Amino acid sequence: MTEREGEQRPALTHVDADGAVLMVDVTDKQATTRRATAVATLVTRPDVIDLLVAGELPKGEALAVARVAGIMAAKQTSALIPLCHPLPLSGATIDLAPQGDRVLVTATVKTTGVTGVEMEALTAASVAALTLYDMIKAVDKHASIEGIHVVAKSGGKSGDWIAE
Amino acid sequence: MTEREGEQRPALTHVDADGAVLMVDVTDKQATTRRATAVATLVTRPDVIDLLVAGELPKGEALAVARVAGIMAAKQTSALIPLCHPLPLSGATIDLAPQGDRVLVTATVKTTGVTGVEMEALTAASVAALTLYDMIKAVDKHASIEGIHVVAKSGGKSGDWIAE
Amino acid sequence: MTEREGEQRPALTHVDADGAVLMVDVTDKQATTRRATAVATLVTRPDVIDLLVAGELPKGEALAVARVAGIMAAKQTSALIPLCHPLPLSGATIDLAPQGDRVLVTATVKTTGVTGVEMEALTAASVAALTLYDMIKAVDKHASIEGIHVVAKSGGKSGDWIAE
Amino acid sequence: MTEREGEQRPALTHVDADGAVLMVDVTDKQATTRRATAVATLVTRPDVIDLLVAGELPKGEALAVARVAGIMAAKQTSALIPLCHPLPLSGATIDLAPQGDRVLVTATVKTTGVTGVEMEALTAASVAALTLYDMIKAVDKHASIEGIHVVAKSGGKSGDWIAE
Amino acid sequence: MTEREGEQRPALTHVDADGAVLMVDVTDKQATTRRATAVATLVTRPDVIDLLVAGELPKGEALAVARVAGIMAAKQTSALIPLCHPLPLSGATIDLAPQGDRVLVTATVKTTGVTGVEMEALTAASVAALTLYDMIKAVDKHASIEGIHVVAKSGGKSGDWIAE
Amino acid sequence: MTEREGEQRPALTHVDADGAVLMVDVTDKQATTRRATAVATLVTRPDVIDLLVAGELPKGEALAVARVAGIMAAKQTSALIPLCHPLPLSGATIDLAPQGDRVLVTATVKTTGVTGVEMEALTAASVAALTLYDMIKAVDKHASIEGIHVVAKSGGKSGDWIAE
Numbered sequence: 001m002t003e004r005e006g007e008q009r010p011a012l013t014h015v016d017a018d019g020a021v022l023m024v025d026v027t028d029k030q031a032t033t034r035r036a037t038a039v040a041t042l043v044t045r046p047d048v049i050d051l052l053v054a055g056e057l058p059k060g061e062a063l064a065v066a067r068v069a070g071i072m073a074a075k076q077t078s079a080l081i082p083l084c085h086p087l088p089l090s091g092a093t094i095d096l097a098p099q100g101d102r103v104l105v106t107a108t109v110k111t112t113g114v115t116g117v118e119m120e121a122l123t124a125a126s127v128a129a130l131t132l133y134d135m136i137k138a139v140d141k142h143a144s145i146e147g148i149h150v151v152a153k154s155g156g157k158s159g160d161w162i163a164e
Numbered sequence: 165m166t167e168r169e170g171e172q173r174p175a176l177t178h179v180d181a182d183g184a185v186l187m188v189d190v191t192d193k194q195a196t197t198r199r200a201t202a203v204a205t206l207v208t209r210p211d212v213i214d215l216l217v218a219g220e221l222p223k224g225e226a227l228a229v230a231r232v233a234g235i236m237a238a239k240q241t242s243a244l245i246p247l248c249h250p251l252p253l254s255g256a257t258i259d260l261a262p263q264g265d266r267v268l269v270t271a272t273v274k275t276t277g278v279t280g281v282e283m284e285a286l287t288a289a290s291v292a293a294l295t296l297y298d299m300i301k302a303v304d305k306h307a308s309i310e311g312i313h314v315v316a317k318s319g320g321k322s323g324d325w326i327a328e
Numbered sequence: 329m330t331e332r333e334g335e336q337r338p339a340l341t342h343v344d345a346d347g348a349v350l351m352v353d354v355t356d357k358q359a360t361t362r363r364a365t366a367v368a369t370l371v372t373r374p375d376v377i378d379l380l381v382a383g384e385l386p387k388g389e390a391l392a393v394a395r396v397a398g399i400m401a402a403k404q405t406s407a408l409i410p411l412c413h414p415l416p417l418s419g420a421t422i423d424l425a426p427q428g429d430r431v432l433v434t435a436t437v438k439t440t441g442v443t444g445v446e447m448e449a450l451t452a453a454s455v456a457a458l459t460l461y462d463m464i465k466a467v468d469k470h471a472s473i474e475g476i477h478v479v480a481k482s483g484g485k486s487g488d489w490i491a492e
Numbered sequence: 493m494t495e496r497e498g499e500q501r502p503a504l505t506h507v508d509a510d511g512a513v514l515m516v517d518v519t520d521k522q523a524t525t526r527r528a529t530a531v532a533t534l535v536t537r538p539d540v541i542d543l544l545v546a547g548e549l550p551k552g553e554a555l556a557v558a559r560v561a562g563i564m565a566a567k568q569t570s571a572l573i574p575l576c577h578p579l580p581l582s583g584a585t586i587d588l589a590p591q592g593d594r595v596l597v598t599a600t601v602k603t604t605g606v607t608g609v610e611m612e613a614l615t616a617a618s619v620a621a622l623t624l625y626d627m628i629k630a631v632d633k634h635a636s637i638e639g640i641h642v643v644a645k646s647g648g649k650s651g652d653w654i655a656e
Numbered sequence: 657m658t659e660r661e662g663e664q665r666p667a668l669t670h671v672d673a674d675g676a677v678l679m680v681d682v683t684d685k686q687a688t689t690r691r692a693t694a695v696a697t698l699v700t701r702p703d704v705i706d707l708l709v710a711g712e713l714p715k716g717e718a719l720a721v722a723r724v725a726g727i728m729a730a731k732q733t734s735a736l737i738p739l740c741h742p743l744p745l746s747g748a749t750i751d752l753a754p755q756g757d758r759v760l761v762t763a764t765v766k767t768t769g770v771t772g773v774e775m776e777a778l779t780a781a782s783v784a785a786l787t788l789y790d791m792i793k794a795v796d797k798h799a800s801i802e803g804i805h806v807v808a809k810s811g812g813k814s815g816d817w818i819a820e
Numbered sequence: 821m822t823e824r825e826g827e828q829r830p831a832l833t834h835v836d837a838d839g840a841v842l843m844v845d846v847t848d849k850q851a852t853t854r855r856a857t858a859v860a861t862l863v864t865r866p867d868v869i870d871l872l873v874a875g876e877l878p879k880g881e882a883l884a885v886a887r888v889a890g891i892m893a894a895k896q897t898s899a900l901i902p903l904c905h906p907l908p909l910s911g912a913t914i915d916l917a918p919q920g921d922r923v924l925v926t927a928t929v930k931t932t933g934v935t936g937v938e939m940e941a942l943t944a945a946s947v948a949a950l951t952l953y954d955m956i957k958a959v960d961k962h963a964s965i966e967g968i969h970v971v972a973k974s975g976g977k978s979g980d981w982i983a984e
Contacts, residue, residue, distance in 0.1 A: 012215050012226065013302045016749070021225045021720065023727050025747030027689055027766050033519055051176050061185045062176065064392035064513065068574045069246050071515050072400075075570055075578055078731055080240070080291055081298050082233050082724045086731055086744050088578050090606065091517030093508070110519050114746065119298050126290050126309075127244055134245050134283050137314075138177045141325065144313035145290075150305065161305065180421070185392065187399050189419030191361055191438050197847055228720035228841065232902045235843050236728075239898055239906055242403055246396045250403055250416050252906050254934065255845030257836070274847050278418065340543050340554065341630045344913070349553045349884065351891050353911030355853055355930050379504050389513045390504065397574050404572070406895055408619055409626050410561050410888045414895055414908055442910065447626050454618050454637075455572055462573050462611050465642075466505045470655065472641035473618075478633065489633065525683055556677065556884035560738045563679050564892075567734055567742055580742050582770065583681030585672070602683050668871050668882065669958045677881045707832050717841045718832065725902050736896070736947055737954050738889050775954050782946050782965075783900055790901050790939050793970075794833045798983065800969035801946075806961065817961065 014083045023083050029114040034155030037108045038121035040129040044143040046101045048136050053098050062135050063096050066105070070094040070128030074109050077123045087113040089120065094128050105129050106151075118150045178247045187247050193278040198319030201272045202285035204293040208307040210265045212300050217262050226299050227260045230269070234258040234292030238273050241287045251277040253284065258292050269293050270315075282314050342411045351411050357442040362483030365436045366449035368457040372471040374429045376464050381426050390463050391424050394433070398422040398456030402437050405451045415441040417448065422456050433457050434479075446478045506575045515575050521606040526647030529600045530613035532621040536635040538593045540628050545590050554627050555588050558597070562586040562620030566601050569615045579605040581612065586620050597621050598643075610642045670739045679739050685770040690811030693764045694777035696785040700799040702757045704792050709754050718791050719752045722761070726750040726784030730765050733779045743769040745776065750784050761785050762807075774806045834903045843903050849934040854975030857928045858941035860949040864963040866921045868956050873918050882955050883916050886925070890914040890948030894929050897943045907933040909940065914948050925949050926971075938970045 014021050052062050071092045078086040091110040096103055107124035109117045129145045136143060154160040178185050216226050235256045242250040255274040260267055271288035273281045293309045300307060318324040342349050380390050399420045406414040419438040424431055435452035437445045457473045464471060482488040506513050544554050563584045570578040583602040588595055599616035601609045621637045628635060646652040670677050708718050727748045734742040747766040752759055763780035765773045785801045792799060810816040834841050872882050891912045898906040911930040916923055927944035929937045949965045956963060974980040 012299055014229075014299045015225065019225060020749075020751070021229050021723060021727075022750075023730075023745070023748040025766060027746040027768060029746075061179065061183060061389075061392040061395070064389040065178075065185050065246050065396050067389070067513060068393050068396045069244065071513075072571070072574055073244055074515075076244070079728070080233065080237055080244075081295050082229050082728050083295075084298055085746065088580065088605075088744065089515070090519040090521075090577065092515040093512075094514075095512070110517060112519060113744075118301060119294065122294055122297065122309075126294060129312075130283065130286055130290060131245050131247075133286065134248055135176055135178045137282060141314065142327065144311060145286075146310055146312075147308055148294075148310075148312075149308035150301075163306065184421075184423070185395060185399075186422075187402075187417070187420040189438060191418040191440060193418075225717075225720040225723070228717040229724050231717070231841060232721050232724045235841075236899070236902050238843075243400070246400050249418065252416065252908065252933075253843070254847040254849075254905065256843040257840075258842075259840070274845060276847060277416075340627055342557075342627045343553065347553060348913075348915070349557050349887060349891075350914075351894075351909070351912040353930060355910040355932060357910075389507065389511060393506075393513050393574050397572065401572055407892070408561065408565055408568070408572075409623050410557050410892050411623075412626055413910065416908065441908075446629060447622065450622055450625065450637075454622060457640075458611065458614055458618060459573050459575075461614065462576055463504055463506045465610060469642065469653065472639060473614075474638055474640075475636060476622075476638075476640075477636035478629075491634065553881075553884040553887070556881040557888050559677060559881070560885050560888045563677075564735070564738050566679075580744065580769075581679070582683040582685075582741065584679040585676075586678075587676070602681060604683060668955055670885075670955045671881065675881060677885050717835065717839060721834075721841050721902050725900065729900055732900070736889065736893055736900075737951050738885050739951075740954055774957060775950065778950055778953065778965075782950060785968075786939065786942055786946060787901050787903075789942065790904055791832055791834045793938060797970065797981065800967060801942075802966055802968075803964060804949075804966075804968075805964035806957075819962065 021083060023085065026085060026114045031112055031114050032155050033112050034116050035110045036117040036121040036150060036153040037106060038125045038150045040105045040125040040148040041146045042103045042129045042132045042143060043146055044101055044136055044140045048140050049098050049101060052136065066096060066128045066131040067094040069131040070107055070124040073127035074120045074124035077120045080123060081119050084119050085115050087111045087115065087117060092124060094124060103132055116153055116156050118153055122148060185247060187249065190249060190278045195276055195278050196319050197276050198280050199274045200281040200285040200314060200317040201270060202289045202314045204269045204289040204312040205310045206267045206293045206296045206307060207310055208265055208300055208304045212304050213262050213265060216300065230260060230292045230295040231258040233295040234271055234288040237291035238284045238288035241284045244287060245283050248283050249279050251275045251279060251281060256288060258288060267296055280317055280320050282317055286312060349411060351413065354413060354442045359440055359442050360483050361440050362444050363438045364445040364449040364478060364481040365434060366453045366478045368433045368453040368476040369474045370431045370457045370460045370471060371474055372429055372464055372468045376468050377426050377429060380464065394424060394456045394459040395422040397459040398435055398452040401455035402448045402452035405448045408451060409447050412447050413443050415439045415443065415445060420452060422452060431460055444481055444484050446481055450476060513575060515577065518577060518606045523604055523606050524647050525604050526608050527602045528609040528613040528642060528645040529598060530617045530642045532597045532617040532640040533638045534595045534621045534624045534635060535638055536593055536628055536632045540632050541590050541593060544628065558588060558620045558623040559586040561623040562599055562616040565619035566612045566616035569612045572615060573611050576611050577607050579603045579607065579609060584616060586616060595624055608645055608648050610645055614640060677739060679741065682741060682770045687768055687770050688811050689768050690772050691766045692773045692777040692806060692809040693762060694781045694806045696761045696781040696804040697802045698759045698785045698788045698799060699802055700757055700792055700796045704796050705754050705757060708792065722752060722784045722787040723750040725787040726763055726780040729783035730776045730780035733776045736779060737775050740775050741771050743767045743771065743773060748780060750780060759788055772809055772812050774809060778804060841903060843905065846905060846934045851932055851934050852975050853932050854936050855930045856937040856941040856970060856973040857926060858945045858970045860925045860945040860968040861966045862923045862949045862952045862963060863966055864921055864956055864960045868960050869918050869921060872956065886916060886948045886951040887914040889951040890927055890944040893947035894940045894944035897940045900943060901939050904939050905935050907931045907935065907937060912944060914944060923952055936973055936976050938973055942968060
């Protein structure tokens with residue numbers, strides 16, 4: 001079973017026979033084009049969303065800050081997640097869709113590499129959402145971030161996959 | 165209104181009069197003892213929780229990895245969240261409570277500094293949860309991280325606060 | 329003579345009697361409020377400035393990216409400049425003034441610390457300008473960054489100072 | 493038009509149709525040998541140059557510090573410049589030529605990768621110059637860094653190029 | 657002579673003809689599978705080893721922390737060692753063998769790249785040992801780390817090699 | 821018993837009652853001036869030492885590179901050693917004494933902070949020694965780093981201490 005694709009056998013891949021954690025050996029895996037998309041949702045109040053999008057921010061800089069933070073975090077994924085392999089990212093986009101009392105964050109990351117980029121997409125979406133949280137926390141103590149998960153991936157041995 | 169405590173006036177604190185983002189000036193704030201606790205929940209399947217906790221991991225190293233990742237991420241918060249001030253953390257703990265189909269991650273961070281440490285606690289909880297996600301993603305493509313929010317903070321001008 | 333203020337005696341402060349470099353001992357210096365402002369100028373063509381500011385960027389995100397990059401770089405100064413002391417920054421702003429064929433970048437950084445923050449302001453201004461350069465390099469190979477220097481500082485033993 | 497080579501059409505490459513910034517998708521670009529050379533000039537006083545080169549520094553360590561700082565910064569470029577792709581650098585040199593009242597910094601960076609290395613060369617030259625500035629700022633408040641620009645690049649679709 | 661393999665001619669490879677240091681140009685080297693194993697030994701007292709392994713640590717978390725620290729440090733090697741090339745690590749394991757008054761740390765690192773990974777293995781072993789030291793320093797001021805060296809490498813032009 | 825000074829009771833300080841690791845709470849400790857000195861020894865051959873010091877390095881840049889690497893690593897200690905507190909270093913020096921077949925590395929680090937700086941001094945000495953190793957590994961596969969330990973510390977509750 002390979003590191004990132006398998007789901008057939010219920011076993012953790014980041015531990016050896018003795019239970020010690022490791023960075024899995026992917027030396028023999030093929031470098032292919034891979035893509036992953038993950039989402040996160042910042043939940044707050046409608047009036048806070050107004051502030052973020054329009055109110056005091058004619059230039060929309062708040063959203064730009066979150067976008068930049070997400071892209072930069074994608075590049076730092078292997079320094080944050082201990083057992084994650086370093087990957088040469090070949091592209092990253094962060095889409096921010098404010099609506100009602102929330103902002104839906106969608107991060108898409110691409111690489112030509114030997115492992116998938118789910119963790120990079122998840123990290124990008126999480127940090128973009130945390131950055132939005134940082135900017136609104138003074139006006140909403142009760143905000144939360146919900147539903148961080150992978151919605152699609154392609155490339156690698158397991159082929160394309162979209163969350164139903 | 166100060167940066168991290170205010171909630172009286174609905175205005176974003178990280179933008180100036182022209183709408184440009186900035187790292188807020190906290191030079192005149194008092195350095196006091198501050199603490200924040202935040203949570204995140206990894207949601208997966210009961211059999212995956214078994215793997216994480218006991219199955220193949222007699223040493224419990226999977227949880228230790230997440231704990232370490234969360235503590236280290238707390239220290240990197242100001243490098244990840246663009247407008248966050250650097251703070252000299254004086255303590256950090258990550259509690260991991262596996263139960264049923266999920267793991268509740270609780271991060272508590274302390275400082276003697278001029279701003280609160282909510283972002284540090286949120287970042288620690290998020291990265292610990294992402295690290296758990298990384299270790300189980302090969303056996304559960306449908307896992308998600310839910311309910312990232314602050315549950316308590318103390319210190320600073322706004323005094324103690326616990327989420328109801 | 330102290331590290332950052334002196335100018336009376338023409339001697340380098342980052343080397344010992346044997347000529348070996350070191351991070352100067354500032355243990356006995358007083359932590360005071362300090363501020364520094366530095367500038368950098370990106371020089372390109374008027375049509376490129378139009379693109380940056382208005383043309384394809386209705387949201388002005390290009391400028392926001394440079395602003396964020398400058399603020400984040402200010403926080404990384406002691407990791408980039410080998411003999412620079414780590415300082416707890418208490419505020420940072422990046423002003424971007426596009427006009428004619430150029431953008432004037434002005435970075436202001438504050439701390440309550442034992443050394444001045446000139447290097448933080450200079451690093452912030454430089455990285456903000458490099459970030460603008462990155463975004464326009466596909467349309468102008470001949471751009472350059474000019475005039476990086478400190479324009480004002482306050483706090484510390486040497487008192488306030490403004491470049492004539 | 494590709495990301496780093498084009499100059500035919502005056503359009504910014506780091507923004508999508510909606511004006512949102514992104515890290516451009518270079519997945520389909522060919523990895524080729526690429527090289528870029530950039531310069532920066534530290535301008536100070538002749539007596540300060542003497543100090544840097546000979547006076548109190550028999551071992552020339554001041555120049556070595558700047559060289560090391562430039563090389564290390566080249567490797568951090570994608571962590572500093574938000575929309576820059578990570579690249580596996582295959583070589584880096586920093587030449588420092590002191591003369592009269594200035595030091596000419598020339599950085600050359602190489603990679604086998606999918607984008608050019610102009611930003612790496614520019615970042616290396618800038619940080620080496622900032623490091624020199626840090627070491628002389630106690631003896632010259634009026635120093636500046638001038639003329640940061642690319643002087644030559646090779647590899648990639650646009651072929652070789654030397655600034656006239 | 658290539659950078660990492662040669663031993664025929666006694667010359668340093670990280671300096672040019674003028675004695676200036678540089679990051680050696682490895683652009684023309686072949687990317688091949690490479691592996692290196694390095695060791696380090698933490699020397700303390702038997703009762704301290706008991707504490708590390710069993711006493712207060714039913715979960716064995718102390719060893720897990722050191723393992724994680726070593727793996728993460730391997731990924732940061734090129735940011736720590738100035739003239740070291742960045743490499744895409746494809747695997748890393750840290751074995752910790754406590755016995756008597758010491759812990760033998762063995763780090764194995766793999767890559768498909770253009771230079772060897774001795775420095776990555778050495779850095780991983782060193783940081784894992786330093787992390788153990790950090791956890792015991794309150795109970796043993798006299799601990800030390802001994803015998804950091806490469807014990808085996810394979811791949812690259814010089815072929816396989818095992819320390820006698 | 822406090823974190824860094826105690827030695828009376830044989831117990832690990834980085835674990836809680838349940839055996840989970842944590843970053844110890846030092847919020848209530850006094851910030852005082854603290855200093856630590858640590859050493860490391862690179863062991864190689866006399867002819868290699870000649871190369872490092874004089875042979876091809878008229879400018880002595882090899883030693884300067886190691887010095888810079890050690891100083892920069894001291895500043896990164898809390899990012900490398902997972903349970904280490906971030907500290908505002910107020911000074912750092914690296915002394916390199918080549919003699920016979922070895923180089924003795926001595927790192928001294930100072931802070932005004934709430935914990936000791938032994939780990940910073942040990943990390944600085946280790947990384948400086950690893951940097952020397954990197955520069956000689958092409959001419960000596962059998963080099964090793966020995967005797968990394970603390971030789972003196974001052975400040976904090978336990979008072980001054982010198983290894984006998």
